[in-house]
Amino acid sequence: MIDIREQIEKIIPRENSGSIATNRFDFQKNWAICKILELHQKPDDYLLTLEYYDDVIIFDSSTDPQKISFYQVKTNKDKNWTLNSLVARKKGKNGDLNSHLGKLYDHIEKFGEAVESLNFVTNSKIKGKLINNKNCEDTNEFCCADLDNKDLDKIIAELKNEHSLNTLKKFEKITFFKLGELSIEKHTELTKAALADFLDKNLPTVRYQIAPLYKSIFDEIRMKSNVEKSISNFEELKSKKSISRDNFNSYLKELTKVEDFKDKRTSIENRLNTEAVDFDKIKVFLKNSSLFEIKRMNYNDKNLKTIERTIEKYISENKIELKIGLYNCMEQILFNLQSSIIKSPTVDNEMIKAIILHKLYE
Secondary structure, three states: OOOHEEEEEOOOOOOEEEOHHHHHHHHHHHOOOOOOOOOHOOOOOOOOEEEEEEEEEEOOOOOOOEEEEEEEEEOOOOOOOOOOHOOOEEEOOOOOOOOHHHHHHHHHHHHHHHHEEEEEEOOOOOEOEEEOOOHHHHHEEEEHHHHHHHHHHHHHHEEEEEEEOOOOOOOHEEEEEEOOOOOOOOOHHHHHHHHHHHHHOOOOOOOHHHHHHHHHHHHHHHHHHOOOOOOOOHHHHHHHHHEEHHHHHHHHHHHHHHHHHHHHHHHHHHHHHHOOHHHHHHHHHHHHHHHHHHHHOOOOHHHHHHHHHHHHHHHHHHHOOOOHHHHHHHHHHHHHOOOOOOOOOOOOOOHHHHHHHHHHOO
């Protein structure tokens, strides 16, 4: 049995040549969000990895994976796919490139029995015939083995030729085509709707604004996708390019704090008013408090988490009391931590002031 963690160290992903149009890129990320929501509804562990070996890969465990599923997520705006287009090979600088299905098959060569499924996901349909005489276009999902003999034989022959093989092992039995899962024109709206539905079912008592929540998750997916540093082992792959059940649980846990956060902001505002703090300063606090609320939803914002821990540690170690006033305490802490906190364009002094005020009220 292949040790997946060891294989990650040995196998270098093939170069991803060519640019990806923005809308296609966004389609892939939105599909990944919907897949996370689907996986999270089940009790099993998972690790979803972005733009590594393929568009999306899913391990059956975030700690000791035994199986991997690979997903090519492709768009086709103007027409349906044909089976010929899935096995067609384009010319490259050093010879013919792998076809779509050829790239999927290659995972079997590299990961063997650890491959649970190979998946071609598209917004469009595929022209072809199934063994039950139905058209492929009339179904939303089918297995490669369910193609009629003529179409299946053509695919197998083309892939054998592409890889110079006599047998494709279990390829046709574990390869699936998933059609029309998201609309190319409305994938953002459909993903927001799926997210809202998920939260309504799983966190029915939490009030939220879907736009900033969606943006936070999408930005996290985009950040993981864009990591181009070389990966040397499974743990790096997990931390830099993946989202696990525990990661998403951490995000959901933050959402449950939303109501407390808003109540705390109101309490801080009232306290600042009783201290006769200048109205413009309170207005700046409210603005940055709202920005902090959105920013903290990004559960992998390491700089923000470091700033929060630094402030919490200072308050705890110095046993800060509010006798000199909440606003004065905040300014004193800010002055003492100036050299300890790394600022950024999105976390400036005003944002740090808001964070300190919230931490003082915890």
